[in-house]
Amino acid sequence: MSPRTCLSIILAAGEGTRMKSALPKVLHPVAGLPMVAHVIKATRQAGAGDVAVVVGHGGEQVRKAVAGLASSASTFEQVERLGTAHAVLAAREAIARGYDDVLVMFGDTPLITPEPLQAARERLAHGAAVVVIGFRTDAPTGYGRLIEEGGKLAAIREEKDSTDEERKITFCNGGLMAIAGQHALALLDKVGNANAKAEYYLTDIVEIAAQEGLDVAAIEAPFESLLGINNRAELANAEGIWQKRRRREAMLAGVTLIAPDTVYFSHDTEIGADTVVEPNVWFGPGVTVASDVVIHAFSHIEGAKVAANSQIGPFARLRPGADLHEKAKVGNFCEVKNATIEKGAKVNHLTYIGDARVGAEANIGAGTITCNYDGFSKFHTDIGAGAFVGSNSSLVAPVSIGDGGYVASGSVITESVPADALAFGRARQKTIPGKGRELRERLADAAAAKKAAAK
Incomplete structure (x- = not known):
């Protein structure tokens, strides 16, 4: 049997006014990735081959972002906001292509995982026409209730329309839905707007399908996976949940996090087993860390690669393009940007290495x-293997230090240093006996005169 085809429709037309931001709501990031991208990622992992994103009027930012995140995704505009069913039908052209499964998602649910989506598709494969993804809660107030009869879903009832008995139901609507492609357009076209807001509600297709004798089902997902984000406080809460999940995954995969709650990962952080991460470490996007690495406290890493048995920090910053080879060391208050630190090289203290290569076993002095x-x-700047650069040296690029080259402390190097050569780039020291006392006395007299004049 060939795999079932699947279209994921992601609704991203909301204005997000409660975010108080010029940035569209679905583009606010969780773990360094826009919320809508998390949703796209989950649907792809659940087997959705095609993605259609419904944007609102003026949603050019979302359209451009989606194009950058998923080049094959198509976008459709919902010019008027007339309800969720109306939003889904904005992607009519995509639905009409004919898919086995249609997933309806929301762009502001970044914590969704592929598992409930796969479970919903499985129910479609076994004959269901509509599958609603819901959650159970002891505090259902405010949520639509999933009304089941005879083991099947009969309706989704908004709280204001529910009876006292229905309000006791703790199985609630999570908003996400899977629809059999063969029924999708027919069901959506039958949704009416005879309600107080004169809007077309996607939830109405449950009763429509049930009345037509089609199989309608509900499956359960964890509450947190279905959380929608409407303001900055909820965004921060989602970030916290995502980080907690990722920290647990890392530790179960063999990474030691000494103070887990103080370590922050990005959506694409890769980190190997037996690596130790001390407190207050931040991983920005694009970081790959191999095994047996020690990352000391208060380090900030972004866009960097770190090979096995390396050491970083404390208080180190690796910026994009930093590439640490095996057994490299970047120590306290050091910054590395767009530079390669080769095997066994040491950049120990208070140092900036940018646009450079530091050769194997080289030693870079403090400052x-x-x-x-x-x-x-x-x-x-190119620093050769085994080179030694003394403390408080400035290497003025473009310049190279040959293999085994030695730069004296305090030097300003403006010309390349051959292999195994010794370079001084500083003024010769001159010592004048007694001149220190003379200078001190002159400065003291000047200070006293200034003080007397001020009286």
């Missing part, structure tokens, strides 16, 4: 700076 920017362009 060293690669001067890579002249105000207009960036330039490269």
Whole structure:
């Protein structure tokens, strides 16, 4: 049997006024990824081959973002906001292509996982026409109730329309739905707007399908997976839930997090077993960490690769393009950007390495700076294997230090240093006996005169 085809329709036309932001609601990030991208990711993992995103009037930002996140996704505009069924029908052209399954999602539910979507599709494969994804809660007030009769879903009843007995139901509507493709357009076209708001509600297709004798089912998902985000407080709550999940995954995969609640991952962080992460470490997007790495406290890592047996921090910053090879060390208050630190090289203290290569087993002294920017362009610094750069040195790019080269402390290096050479780039020290006392006395007299004049 060939795999069932699936279209995921993601509703992202809401204005999100409660976010108090110029940024469309679905583009606010969780773990460094826009909410709508989390939804797209979940649907793809659940087997949805095609994605249709419904945007609102003026949703150009969402359209551009979706194109960057999923190049094959199509977008459709809901010009008037006339309810959820009306929003789904904005993607009529996509639905009409003919799919076995149609998933209806919301762009502001970033915590959804593929498992309930796969379960809903499984029910469609076994003959259901509509599958509603719901949740159970001891505090159902405010949610639509899922009304079941004879083991089947008969209706979704909004709380204001529910009887006292129906309000006792704790199985609630999560908003997400799967519809058999062969019935999707027919059911959606039968949804009316004879209600107080004169809107077309997607939930009405449950009763329509049940009245036509079609199989309608409800499945259960964890409450937190269905959380919709409407304001910044809820966004922060979603971030916390996502981080808690990811921390647990990391620890179960063999990563030691000494203070888990203080470590923050991004959506694509990769981290190997037997790596130890100390408190207050932040992983931005694009980070890959191998096994047996130690990341000391208060380090900030983004867009970087870290090979096995390396050490980072404390208080280190790895910026995009940082590439640490095996057994490399970037120590306290050091910053590395767009630079390769080769095997066994050490960048220990208070140092900036940008647009550079530090060769294997090289040692970079405290306070060293690669001067890579002249105000207009960036330039490269190449430091050879086994080189030694003394403390408080400035390497003015473009410049190279050959293998085994030695730079004396306090040097400003403006010309390349051959292999195994010793370079001094500083003024010769001059010592004048007694001059220190003379200078001190002169400065003291000047200070006293200034003080007397102020009286």
